[in-house]
Amino acid sequence: MRLPPRRRRRPSLAALAALGVSVLALLAGCASGPVGPPTLTWYINPDDGGQAEIAKRCTDAAGGQYRIATSTLPRDSGDQRQELVRRLAANDSSIDIMSLDPPYIPEFAEAGFLAPMPPGVAARVSQGVVPSAIEGASWQGQLVTVPFWANTQLLWYRKSQVASMGLDLSKPVTWDQVIDAAVARGTKVEAQGKRAESLMVWTNALVRSGGGQIITNPGESNPKLVTLGLTDPPAVEAARIMSKLANSPAAPAAFSTADEDSNSEALQSGTSAFMVNWPFVWSKVTKAAGEGTIPANTPDDYGWTLYPQVRADLPAAPPYGGINLGIGHSSLHPDLAYAASECITSAQNTAYYFESNGNPSARFASYSDPAVLAKYPMAPVILQSLTLAKPRPQTAYYAEVSGGLQRTFHPPAAIVPGPTNQAAQDLILGVLRKERLL
Amino acid sequence: MTTTVEKPTTTSASPRHAASEKSRSEARLGWYLAGPAFAVMLLVTAYPILQAFYESLFDYRLTDPANRSFTGLTNYGVILTDPVWWDAFGVTVLITVVTVAVELVLGFALALVMVQALKALRPVLRAAILIPYAVITVVSAFAWQFAFAPDSGFVNSWFSFLGLAPDTDWFGSPGSAIFVICLAEIWKTTPFISLLLLAGLAQVPDVLQEAAKVDGATWWQRMRRVTIPNMKAAIMVALLFRTLDAFRVFDSVYVMTAGANGTEVLSFLAYRQTIARLEIGLGSAVSVLLFISVVLICGLFVKGFKVDLSQARGE
Numbered sequence: 001m002r003l004p005p006r007r008r009r010r011p012s013l014a015a016l017a018a019l020g021v022s023v024l025a026l027l028a029g030c031a032s033g034p035v036g037p038p039t040l041t042w043y044i045n046p047d048d049g050g051q052a053e054i055a056k057r058c059t060d061a062a063g064g065q066y067r068i069a070t071s072t073l074p075r076d077s078g079d080q081r082q083e084l085v086r087r088l089a090a091n092d093s094s095i096d097i098m099s100l101d102p103p104y105i106p107e108f109a110e111a112g113f114l115a116p117m118p119p120g121v122a123a124r125v126s127q128g129v130v131p132s133a134i135e136g137a138s139w140q141g142q143l144v145t146v147p148f149w150a151n152t153q154l155l156w157y158r159k160s161q162v163a164s165m166g167l168d169l170s171k172p173v174t175w176d177q178v179i180d181a182a183v184a185r186g187t188k189v190e191a192q193g194k195r196a197e198s199l200m201v202w203t204n205a206l207v208r209s210g211g212g213q214i215i216t217n218p219g220e221s222n223p224k225l226v227t228l229g230l231t232d233p234p235a236v237e238a239a240r241i242m243s244k245l246a247n248s249p250a251a252p253a254a255f256s257t258a259d260e261d262s263n264s265e266a267l268q269s270g271t272s273a274f275m276v277n278w279p280f281v282w283s284k285v286t287k288a289a290g291e292g293t294i295p296a297n298t299p300d301d302y303g304w305t306l307y308p309q310v311r312a313d314l315p316a317a318p319p320y321g322g323i324n325l326g327i328g329h330s331s332l333h334p335d336l337a338y339a340a341s342e343c344i345t346s347a348q349n350t351a352y353y354f355e356s357n358g359n360p361s362a363r364f365a366s367y368s369d370p371a372v373l374a375k376y377p378m379a380p381v382i383l384q385s386l387t388l389a390k391p392r393p394q395t396a397y398y399a400e401v402s403g404g405l406q407r408t409f410h411p412p413a414a415i416v417p418g419p420t421n422q423a424a425q426d427l428i429l430g431v432l433r434k435e436r437l438l
Numbered sequence: 439m440t441t442t443v444e445k446p447t448t449t450s451a452s453p454r455h456a457a458s459e460k461s462r463s464e465a466r467l468g469w470y471l472a473g474p475a476f477a478v479m480l481l482v483t484a485y486p487i488l489q490a491f492y493e494s495l496f497d498y499r500l501t502d503p504a505n506r507s508f509t510g511l512t513n514y515g516v517i518l519t520d521p522v523w524w525d526a527f528g529v530t531v532l533i534t535v536v537t538v539a540v541e542l543v544l545g546f547a548l549a550l551v552m553v554q555a556l557k558a559l560r561p562v563l564r565a566a567i568l569i570p571y572a573v574i575t576v577v578s579a580f581a582w583q584f585a586f587a588p589d590s591g592f593v594n595s596w597f598s599f600l601g602l603a604p605d606t607d608w609f610g611s612p613g614s615a616i617f618v619i620c621l622a623e624i625w626k627t628t629p630f631i632s633l634l635l636l637a638g639l640a641q642v643p644d645v646l647q648e649a650a651k652v653d654g655a656t657w658w659q660r661m662r663r664v665t666i667p668n669m670k671a672a673i674m675v676a677l678l679f680r681t682l683d684a685f686r687v688f689d690s691v692y693v694m695t696a697g698a699n700g701t702e703v704l705s706f707l708a709y710r711q712t713i714a715r716l717e718i719g720l721g722s723a724v725s726v727l728l729f730i731s732v733v734l735i736c737g738l739f740v741k742g743f744k745v746d747l748s749q750a751r752g753e
Contacts, residue, residue, distance in 0.1 A: 111501035195698035253605035254588045437522040
């Protein structure tokens with residue numbers, strides 16, 4: 001007797017709830033649509049909540065001019081690009097501000113996906129910004145995105161293991177020295193051997209450190225006319241170093257699948273003495289020590305210095321990374337979006353982002369901020385590294401160049417300096433001419 | 439894909455019954471009932487396939503729409519002369535053959551267990567066997583990847599008595615990576631095949647089994663002479679569905695190796711050209727070729743092995 005009425009009530013409840021939700025949605029739509037300030041959507045890469053906090057601060061600072069809402073992109077930078085490109089190609093007007101990985105900026109600029117930068121903005125947002133960040137935010141010599149934060153890799157090491165190696169880390173060291181010292185001591189050197197963007201980062205840093213370039217005519221917009229320097233001596237030398245590490249006893253376990261996270265864990269556990277990696281490893285190790293998952297004195301054993309050199313007579317060209325802000329071409333409020341991006345990248349907000357999330361600022365001023373220095377004792381080395389850092393090849397066809405290189409230079413243990421370079425050059429040129437698959 | 443399977447049955451059925459008025463009106467009623475579904479099917483499958491074929495004739499990059507140009511069959515030429523396509527084709531065929539063969543044997547064993555289990559146990563058993571199939575492929579791929587990872591996985595330490603080194607890198611070489619991918623696929627889709635086979639087993643008439651038993655046939659003889667011939671149609675349908683599915687393997691490869699270390703498969707190749715390179719033309723051509731491969735497999739099963747799909751549905 002009780003069953004039928006119950007059965008009848010359930011759907012009606014659900015219907016009522018649905019009705020309520022839709023009425024609420026309608027009301028909300030009415031409220032925030034024409035009456036309130038315009039909402040700018042900021043597509044952010046996943047972080048520790050720093051960008052959401054900055055969005056809140058800038059909304060408050062705007063005094064009712066605009067509101068910033070954040071929307072999170074996928075974790076992997078290639079996936080971020082894919083999601084943004086699909087939406088931008090469909091003229092999605094909800095994309096106001098985008099956190100962009102620098103290598104994809106030329107592609108976005110060339111495709112007309114970025115709203116033109118108002119004249120005054122370029123001068124204001126490049127003031128006091130490190131040169132590598134300005135280079136990474138530009139295309140064809142013009143600033144097309146707003147520099148936000150700038151990343152670079154350091155050489156991290158365990159002081160206790162390095163002490164007995166006889167390696168003077170107060171002076172710049174070379175890759176050969178680091179690998180030989182690790183082999184002699186029976187320990188490992190962590191680098192990113194996984195077939196991913198990180199392999200391209202490593203290769204590019206080695207080629208640039210040796211004085212070479214992967215694309216010798218950057219800025220060429222016709223893919224068929226792009227020329228590569230992958231068979232030049234610096235690139236062959238880069239291949240030699242990669243192959244030397246991968247085939248030496250100092251290569252970490254599972255080197256062909258090693259990424260930044262597994263590298264950082266290996267240095268934490270002490271199975272490796274050296275590692276090239278981004279500064280996020282510092283917040284990671286201090287957090288783990290604080291939580292008690294590793295011995296509390298582990299961070300004290302961490303040392304850091306500039307990225308290793310390829311040649312003793314040339315300074316290293318460490319990797320440059322980070323995030324710059326692009327304004328979507330279909331945004332309904334490009335002016336407000338540019339105003340908001342100026343707020344987001346202010347000296348105060350970038351210093352906050354560095355201090356709270358561990359993502360280094362693109363502004364010189366942040367590196368003398370006492371809060372930053374207290375938490376990141378390596379900040380001066382990061383700044384020094386950022387002034388030396390070189391971006392990855394700038395081309396609208398970056399995905400093809402990086403993908404082609406990843407396929408031929410992976411696994412690193414199979415690299416044969418010379419023939420592998422030739423294979424990479426042939427594949428990338430074939431792909432750019434649309435004669436090969438990737 | 440589904441439309442290709444259904445088309446022959448519908449078109450060959452109508453002329454055969456054209457003789458009498460009654461059967462003609464029945465056929466008409468059939469069209470009235472199935473027509474809307476057929477139209478929707480055309481809309482959601484045939485239209486994208488035609489669109490993909492159209493796009494495949496162009497040199498078209500999503501970020502460079504201004505330079506879109508008609509190139510005819512050039513994209514197909516590029517793909518079919520590239521060793522990357524044939525490598526991916528080989529890996530796909532290998533994964534398909536290995537997983538389908540193992541799943542057929544395992545699935546048959548599970549179906550026998552289910553059919554012979556006590557009535558009270560049967561629903562529980564069926565649910566337990568079905569669980570892997572209910573898990574989302576990406577989730578199961580991550581689970582298997584974590585299990586075999588040298589840093590967080592347990593496989594290396596659990597099976598150290600087999601001589602596995604603690605830092606064995608399963609995803610570092612093609613053989614072991616494909617082994618793990620196959621294992622994940624088999625774990626996940628064996629339940630599907632075993633359910634289809636269970637339906638087939640239920641169709642074998644008990645009378646025949648009993649008659650064979652009375653005649654003194656052993657278990658093995660009954661299996662070979664009675665059970666398997668009577669469920670041939672069900673086995674073929676299970677094989678066909680799984681082969682088509684296995685040939686389009688994507689999730690496990692994407693999660694575990696992203697195509698590295700010689701594990702590139704065809705659908706991943708299509709993904710990379712279309713989504714990563716944004717070469718809509720080239721990517722569509724890969725998809726069309728993949729589709730043609732699937733149609734050929736389907737044709738091979740339907741014509742070659744004389745699979746009667748209507749019989750398997752119990753008509």
